[in-house]
Amino acid sequence: MIVAERKPLDEIVPLLGDCQKIMVVGCSECVTVCQAGGEKEVNTLAALLKLRGFGQVLTAVLNRQCDPEFIVDLDAELEGVDCILSMGCGVGVQFLAERYSHTWVLPALNTKFGGGAREAGVWEERCGFCGECILHLTGGICPIIRCSKSLLNGPCGGSQEGNCEIRDDVECAWQLIYDRLVALNRLDLLTEPLPPKDWSTARDGGPRRVERSDVKAV
Numbered sequence: 001m002i003v004a005e006r007k008p009l010d011e012i013v014p015l016l017g018d019c020q021k022i023m024v025v026g027c028s029e030c031v032t033v034c035q036a037g038g039e040k041e042v043n044t045l046a047a048l049l050k051l052r053g054f055g056q057v058l059t060a061v062l063n064r065q066c067d068p069e070f071i072v073d074l075d076a077e078l079e080g081v082d083c084i085l086s087m088g089c090g091v092g093v094q095f096l097a098e099r100y101s102h103t104w105v106l107p108a109l110n111t112k113f114g115g116g117a118r119e120a121g122v123w124e125e126r127c128g129f130c131g132e133c134i135l136h137l138t139g140g141i142c143p144i145i146r147c148s149k150s151l152l153n154g155p156c157g158g159s160q161e162g163n164c165e166i167r168d169d170v171e172c173a174w175q176l177i178y179d180r181l182v183a184l185n186r187l188d189l190l191t192e193p194l195p196p197k198d199w200s201t202a203r204d205g206g207p208r209r210v211e212r213s214d215v216k217a218v
């Protein structure tokens with residue numbers, strides 16, 4: 001899931017400028033799960049904005065902001081709206097801005113990463129969306145995103161007692177990989193260095209696009 005958190009109110013208010021009529025739009029997917037942009041958070045933000053003097057604050061929660069078939073639900077709600085304040089992730093903000101090209105669309109969240117819940121209220125990054133997954137070589141532990149240096153052949157010299165040199169509360173990804181491969185009796189996977197990764201599938205090659213003929217409408 002995408003993990004995000006709301007910008008501080010003191011950062012959101014100046015973004016709104018002179019807008020009088022504001023539509024706060026939530027999303028029922030990832031940002032609901034991480035309690036950043038679901039119905040409850042939309043209503044909370046709307047109430048806070050009213051306390052800050054914004055007179056007309058409307059609310060809506062879409063099934064998904066990253067899917068045009070659900071965005072159309074907003075079409076009939078935007079009469080006279082000065083700006084849309086999206087509580088979706090960065091993808092949702094951009095999909096709204098694309099559809100409503102003549103309406104000012106603002107982000108209310110800071111989109112953090114792709115990850116999952118470690119415990120209630122704690123989320124950790126797990127995938128950097130590199131486009132060519134190598135978890136089969138690393139015991140199911142991602143060196144791209146969990147190693148602070150994205151090393152394909154670690155650990156580096158900073159690994160100390162299982163922790164990464166960047167902080168005591170960050171486990172060394174390569175220690176985790178080693179321990180897991182020992183447990184699986186698959187240390188053979190570490191006898192040969194991993195080859196250089198083909199980063200052309202990652203973000204560095206520019207905006208990516210996935211096309212699947214089996215999913216496209218016929």
Ligand code: SF4
Nearest residue numbers: 127128130133134142
């Ligand atoms: S190897 Fe790439 S696709 Fe696989 S988990 Fe890591 S970043 Fe994500």
Ligand code: SF4
Nearest residue numbers: 147155156164172173
């Ligand atoms: S200590 Fe481990 S996780 Fe940290 S940068 Fe070095 S190899 Fe990567």
